[in-house]
Amino acid sequence: MSGTFSPRLSILPESQRRLWPELRPATGLGFVLYGGTAIALRLGHRQSVDFDFFTAKPLDREALNEAFSFIRRAIALQSGPETLTLNVPDAEMSDRYVKVSFFGAIDFGRYAAPDMTEDGVLQVASLDDLMATKLKVLMQRVEAKDYQDIAAMLNAGSDLSLGLAVAKEMFGNTFQPSESLKAMTWFEGGDLQRLTDDEKRALIEAASAVRRLPHVEMAMHGLGA
Structure with missing residues (x-):
């Protein structure tokens, strides 16, 4: 069953906080917030400057345009059959933008129910599902923010062994837990010099403690509550 939590809105930049109330229709359209901002809203560990919305449903452009008035003032950065990424100008500061992405037909399912923010604005993915998706991202890019997110969780x-097991169920043969663990403890390349000693230590200790992965069953193929 879905619960509620108090989002750490103070961690968001001003432009994101101003856009926040306009995001309320997302839940009714079946969207769940994933990505770094979802983790930051739960843990308050860093600023994340965009919103990434996932749904198992096909992307309905007409419904999006009707639900989100900000689309009319936004600049499209990427548009595909199941992807829409926008730069939304700040309503008060026209030289600032918020990146908002909608992804449809996401079929990896979920392990745990998302939680609703206490103000009723958004459904936010569970930390278990956020951990699994971040562990997958480690194999696709080298960016400090992903390592920081995992360390914070x-x-x-959060249980790393569980996150690896969930990721394996989500992504099948495209995810190898051993490769994710290697990436998680290899701090060369990209901007990884930004990682603190404490963050590196948390990652190394957790990775070193992994033994057998637990058996997990995905709760459902959809993403929402």
Whole structure:
């Protein structure tokens, strides 16, 4: 069953906070917030400057245009059958933008129910599902923010073995837990010099403690509550 939590809105940049109330229709359209901002809203560990919305449903452009008035003032950065990425200008500061992405037909399912923010604006993916998707991202790019997100979730009590098992169920043969663990403890390339010693230590200790992965069953093929 879906719960609620108090989002750490103070961690968001001003432009994101101003856009926040306009995002309320997302839940009714079946969208769940994933990505770094979802983790930051739960843990308050860093600023994340965009919104990534996932749904298992096909992307309905007409419904999006009707639900989100900000689309009319936005600049499209990417548009495909199941992808829409926008730069939304700040309503008060026209030289600032918020990146908002909608992804449809996401078929990897979920392990745990998302939680609703206490103000009723958004459904936010569970930390278990966020951990799984971040572990997959480590194999696709080298960016400090992903390592910081994983370290923050570990410090908040997330189980790395469970996250690896969920990722394996989500992504099948395209995800190899051993390769993700290697990436998680290899701090060369990209902007990884930004990682603190404490963050590196948390990642190394958690990776070193992984033994057998637990058996998990995905709750459903959809993403929403």
